[in-house]
Amino acid sequence: MPYEITTRVVILGAGPAGLTLGNLLHARQVPCVVVDKFEREELVSRTRAGLLEYRTVETVRRMGLADRLLKEGHRHTGCEFRFTGQRSYTDFSELYDGRSHHVYPQQEVVADLLDGLVAAGGDVRLGVAAERLEQTDDGVTVHLADGSVVHAEFAAGADGQHGVARASTPPGATTEYEMVHEFQWLTLIAAAAPSAEWTIYAQHERGFAGHLLRSDTFTRFHLQVPVGDTVEDWPDERIWDELRARLAHPGWTLHEGPVTSKNMLDMRSRVAEPMQYGRVFLLGDAAHIISPSGGKGLNLAVADAVELDRVLAEHDAGTATLGAYSTRRVPDVWKAQEFSHALLHMMHTYPDEAPSAAFRQRLQQSRLWQLANSPAYARNFAASYIGPSPVGG
Ligand SMILES: Cc1cc2nc3c(=O)[nH]c(=O)nc-3n(C[C@H](O)[C@H](O)[C@H](O)COP(=O)(O)OP(=O)(O)OC[C@H]3O[C@@H](n4cnc5c(N)ncnc54)[C@H](O)[C@@H]3O)c2cc1C
Known part of the structure; x- marks a missing residue:
C-alpha cells in the first residue's frame, strides 16, 4: 500500500551503514525511516565481509547489539603471511595496544542491527526500491517504486555503489577519484x-x-x-x-x-569528495569503494554512520556545520585506501x-x-x- 510520510532523516539502504545510522538516530529519538529494496531474508543472506575492526565491534557493543557477535564471533589477533617458502605470523594485537578484530559474517551483523532497530520501534520499510531522490533548499523527497513518497530534512545515501543517492549527485557537486586495479x-x-x-x-x-x-x-x-x-x-x-x-x-x-x-x-577503488551534496550525505559504498584486501569496506561504512550521527547532533547543538561530516571522514577513508592498496601490492604476483x-x-x-x-x-x-x-x- 503506497504511503506518503514526513520524517527528519530518510536513510536509503539497510546495509551496515544505513542500519548503524538508523540505530544511532533512533536511540537519540531523531525521527528517521530506513528503506531498502530487499526483504529481510535477502538482506540477511548476502555473504560478503566478515572482518570487524575493533572500532566496529565497539560501535555495535555501545548500541547494545553485540551479544551474538561477542558470543559467536571469533576474536582475531594476528595474520600469517606465506611467501617464497617462508611463513611469518604477525600478532597485530601484541604490536598494537592489545586490540583485536572479530570475525563475524556481515549478514549476521546486518541481522543484529536490523532486528535491534525493529525491536526498538524503529521505522524500517523493506522490499521496495527507492527510484528517485529530489532535493530543494528546504529538504529532500524520495520516491519509491510502489508510488510511496518520503519527505525529510536530510537524506543518508547508504544504498551502495549502484544506488539512487550516488546516481542523483548533481554534475560537479562531488569529484570521484577512481582506480581500476591490475588484478x-x-x-x-x-x-x-x-x-x-x-x-x-x-x-x-x-x-x-x-x-x-x-x-x-x-x-x-x-x-x-x-x-x-x-x-x-x-x-x-x-x-x-x-x-x-x-x-x-x-x-x-x-x-x-x-x-x-x-x-x-x-577490483576497483573509488572515493567521492566531498561525501555530501546539500542535504544528501553519502555513506559506505555509496561514497567509496575499496579493494577487498585488508577488509575495510564494512568498517568504513559503519564509521561513516557514527560520524554522521555525531555531526547531525553537533549541528543541532550549533557546534558543527554539516560539512564537518565529509571533512572528518575523508582522511580516514584515504588512510584505509592507502593501506588496502599497499596490502594489495604486497601480496599479488605481477x-x-x-x-x-x-x-x-x-x-x-x-x-x-x-x-x-x-x-x-x-x-x-x-x-x-x-x-x-x-x-x-
Ligand atoms: C565478497 C566481498 C567480501 C568483502 N569482504 C569484506 C571484509 O572482509 N571486510 C570489510 O570491511 N568489507 C568487506 N567487503 C565490503 C563490504 O561488504 C561493503 O563495503 C559493505 O557492504 C558496505 O556497506 P554499505 O552499508 O555501504 O552498503 P551495502 O552493504 O551494499 O548496503 C546497501 C543497501 O542498499 C540497498 N539498496 C541499493 N539500492 C537501493 C535502492 N534503489 N533503494 C533501496 N535500497 C537500495 C541494498 O539492497 C543494500 O541492502 C566485501 C565485499 C564483498 C563483495
Missing part, C-alpha cells in the same frame, strides 16, 4: 572448517591466495586469477588445485569442502608483461621481509590493519 580475484565460500585459527595471506609465483575465517564450518578463500577470467573458467577442482599449491606449507593441511558460492571481484614486473616483485619481497623482521614496520602495519580508535575513544 582480479575469484572469491569463494566453502563449507569447510578453517584450516588455521587466523587469516593467511599467501604470495606465490602462481598468484595470491587468501584464507579468511568466517565460522566454524565455513571459510572464505580468495584467488588471484588472470584479468578477464570468468567463474566458468574455474571449476571447483581447479580452485582446490590452486589453493593447495599456493597455500602449501610443510606439515599444514588445507581443509576442503563443497564450494557454496563463487564470484569474480571487480604478470610478466606488467611494467617493471621483476622490479616491483622485488620491492614486494622487501615489504614482506620488513614485516617479518622490522618491529617498527610491523607496528605501523598493525595499526592500519587494526584500524583507528572509535569516535569518543
Whole structure:
C-alpha cells in the first residue's frame, strides 16, 4: 500500500551503514525511516565481509547489539603471511595496544542491527526500491517504486555503489577519484572448517591466495586469477588445485569442502569528495569503494554512520556545520585506501608483461621481509590493519 510520510532523516539502504545510522538516530529519538529494496531474508543472506575492526565491534557493543557477535564471533589477533617458502605470523594485537578484530559474517551483523532497530520501534520499510531522490533548499523527497513518497530534512545515501543517492549527485557537486586495479580475484565460500585459527595471506609465483575465517564450518578463500577470467573458467577442482599449491606449507593441511558460492571481484577503488551534496550525505559504498584486501569496506561504512550521527547532533547543538561530516571522514577513508592498496601490492604476483614486473616483485619481497623482521614496520602495519580508535575513544 503506497504511503506518503514526513520524517527528519530518510536513510536509503539497510546495509551496515544505513542500519548503524538508523540505530544511532533512533536511540537519540531523531525521527528517521530506513528503506531498502530487499526483504529481510535477502538482506540477511548476502555473504560478503566478515572482518570487524575493533572500532566496529565497539560501535555495535555501545548500541547494545553485540551479544551474538561477542558470543559467536571469533576474536582475531594476528595474520600469517606465506611467501617464497617462508611463513611469518604477525600478532597485530601484541604490536598494537592489545586490540583485536572479530570475525563475524556481515549478514549476521546486518541481522543484529536490523532486528535491534525493529525491536526498538524503529521505522524500517523493506522490499521496495527507492527510484528517485529530489532535493530543494528546504529538504529532500524520495520516491519509491510502489508510488510511496518520503519527505525529510536530510537524506543518508547508504544504498551502495549502484544506488539512487550516488546516481542523483548533481554534475560537479562531488569529484570521484577512481582506480581500476591490475588484478582480479575469484572469491569463494566453502563449507569447510578453517584450516588455521587466523587469516593467511599467501604470495606465490602462481598468484595470491587468501584464507579468511568466517565460522566454524565455513571459510572464505580468495584467488588471484588472470584479468578477464570468468567463474566458468574455474571449476571447483581447479580452485582446490590452486589453493593447495599456493597455500602449501610443510606439515599444514588445507581443509576442503563443497564450494557454496563463487564470484569474480571487480577490483576497483573509488572515493567521492566531498561525501555530501546539500542535504544528501553519502555513506559506505555509496561514497567509496575499496579493494577487498585488508577488509575495510564494512568498517568504513559503519564509521561513516557514527560520524554522521555525531555531526547531525553537533549541528543541532550549533557546534558543527554539516560539512564537518565529509571533512572528518575523508582522511580516514584515504588512510584505509592507502593501506588496502599497499596490502594489495604486497601480496599479488605481477604478470610478466606488467611494467617493471621483476622490479616491483622485488620491492614486494622487501615489504614482506620488513614485516617479518622490522618491529617498527610491523607496528605501523598493525595499526592500519587494526584500524583507528572509535569516535569518543
Ligand atoms: C565478497 C566481498 C567480501 C568483502 N569482504 C569484506 C571484509 O572482509 N571486510 C570489510 O570491511 N568489507 C568487506 N567487503 C565490503 C563490504 O561488504 C561493503 O563495503 C559493505 O557492504 C558496505 O556497506 P554499505 O552499508 O555501504 O552498503 P551495502 O552493504 O551494499 O548496503 C546497501 C543497501 O542498499 C540497498 N539498496 C541499493 N539500492 C537501493 C535502492 N534503489 N533503494 C533501496 N535500497 C537500495 C541494498 O539492497 C543494500 O541492502 C566485501 C565485499 C564483498 C563483495
